[in-house]
Amino acid sequence: MDNFKIIYKILSTLEKSMDLEQCNSDSISPNVLKISKERWNKYIEMLLDADYIKGVRIRKFITGETDIDVEDIRITLKGLEYLSENSIMQKMYKTAKGITDLIP
Template sequence: MDNFKIIYKILSVLEKSMDLENVDIERISSNNLGISQQRWNKYMEMLWDAGYIKGVSIKKYTDGEMRVDIENIRITLKGLEYLSENSIMQRMYNVTKGITDLIP
């Protein structure tokens, strides 16, 4: 799966979970997303660093191991903006692709 598709999926799940008391973290687990735990850890770190998510605890150890706790994870306003901008871009891409498919 493409990196940005996975990021979009994680943020989408968090956005849809805003109406719920708790996030179903299994939906954004490495197994469910089809990626390694190491890659998943790095995605969480990038999303946290970028300000798209909060409620995440990241601990790095001297042996290189990283532990990520997402028990209180939630999307931020910046994360919502990312979703909004990327859904608009995706629609524009689909329209443009449809036009180029029509032109011989």
């Protein structure tokens, strides 16, 4: 899957979860997104650095391991603006989702 499609999917999932008391972090897990844990960690870190999300705690260990806690993850105003400004990506996502819904 394309990098920007995954980023868009993460942000759109967080936007949809705004009506909930807390986001179900399983809905944006590496398994659901079909990417490696390492790639997922990097996406979350980039989104946090760009101020598109907040409520994430990142711990890096001497061993090189990274632990990311997304228990309180939520989208920011800047993240909402990204979604709004990327209407082309939104159209591509809807088309791709429609195709995957048709394929068994």
